[in-house]
Amino acid sequence: MDLLRIANLTKKFGGLVAVNGFNLTLEKGEIGGLIGPNGAGKTTIFNLISGYFKPDAGEIYFSEENLVGLKPDKICKKGVVRTFQIVKPFFNLTVLKNVMIGAFNRTDHPGISEKRSLEVLEFLELSDKKDYPIESLTIVERKRLELARSLATQPQLLLLDEVAGGLNPSEVEDLIAILRRINKDGVTLLMIEHVMRTIASLANKIAVINYGTKISEGRPFEVLKDPNVVKAYLGEAYQIAEDK
């Protein structure tokens, strides 16, 4: 059964068509990737799925339930949670309390929320920082905190907006291992990523978007060889040169 089914999704900002008739299906347990040049409409798709924008047309089904028109917090309750590309920590709270806000999604009890948050922090190797203020965290740790908060809400589908951005190669390796384990625990992932290494080694399905339209879809290495994709990323000239 499809966990996520997006059909004919369209969003316009004035005269600009940011997303144009986008389709995508994800099965439970899959890792999907969303790539494309800057401004292609990837983050807009995330904003549409998570309820921050209302689509002009199209449907978003999650477990056969239509998400269109629901507010972000209701969508989070249903099990679809997104992270932000530019991390948005709660600055005047400690690391633990940041995660507890997420954990309260599934419980009303502060004690349970705290226990669950400590587990998540342990898993993401942030335990020793739990009482630290956000200012003292490095950018890598802030990205992990963003992930920790989302995980604490106990999602079924996690939308990751460039979690590997700004990390060095060894940090990317760590992150890949973490994401694999999250996926193994039964969380379906959909990720926007610029770091090809991450997406190529994780995703089993990639959709490429350019100017709001899907130009290719399939397994990572098939997609990367697709002439349309090469053209979108590197331009016409490269295409011609390779043909010769």
Next chain:
Amino acid sequence: MVLLAFFLILPLYLDAYFLHIMIMTFLFAYLSRSWDLIGGYTGQNFWGPSAIFGIGGYTSTLLFFYFKLSPWLGMLIGGILGMIVGILLCYVSSRFSVKGIYFGLATLTFSQICMTIVLNVDAFGGVNGVLLPLIKGNSLFQFQFHGKIPYYYISFFMMVLSIYVMHYIERTKSGYYYVAIREDEDAAQALGVDTLKYKLIPTGIGCFFLAMGGTLHAQYLLFVNPDFFGLPFTIEMIIRSILGGVGTLFGPIIGSFILTPLSEISRGFLGGYRGVHMMIYGVIMILFMLFLPRGVGTWLEKLYDYLESFFEGKIRFSG
């Protein structure tokens, strides 16, 4: 506990003037604590607390004036009315996406509208306000006393209550959610926080308390007038919270204990020279803002932490 006992026996040793200062200190600590739940914890620019304060004062006073209803009941009714008005104000604003400083201006304007209405409706007493009909002797039921001591205990009790309620809320899921909304509304929503609901709840609670404060003030002065809705009350409440530390449990209380005596005493000593006490008051405010921008409460907390680690270190060193 020691502090509690101290404040309970204190009135036995104070004369009427200092009792008055203490009552005003408690009252403003209470009001500022109530405002801070909305403006500090949830971070909404609620710049019209005097509207709710005035509604509370006028409701109980008018009910007593026209229907001889006990001000205690009037206090409750005023509280509920204030709560409804506050929630409506917040709901309508967010319905039309009036946010941030624009919400602030809307609430500020609302308090001025209330003031204008009261000024121009004769049933509400117009410019002169309403004098509470005096009754003979002390009466707890009618909320009227000749001495100041009963008012001292009532206002002290209300201040302690407001601290206790905040202390309780802080530990619940709601308390966490309020702070999350203040820090980042979008991020909070992404994590499943129903931001509208968790803005309306603290607004309702805060306004309930603000309106009850209006009744207390009216019973203490034994009259209400349109000044209850005025900007000065709003500023006094907000400034105490800012000076003590916005969004902290004891910040507004500390702010009131510094500012209220200061304002009362400077008025007492320099009242002869018109405006001088306001100037001194202003200079002291500026100094606090300059050197302790995050509030006295936050600074005290840091000082306490520092001293604690300092002494711990010393003990370990000598042992």
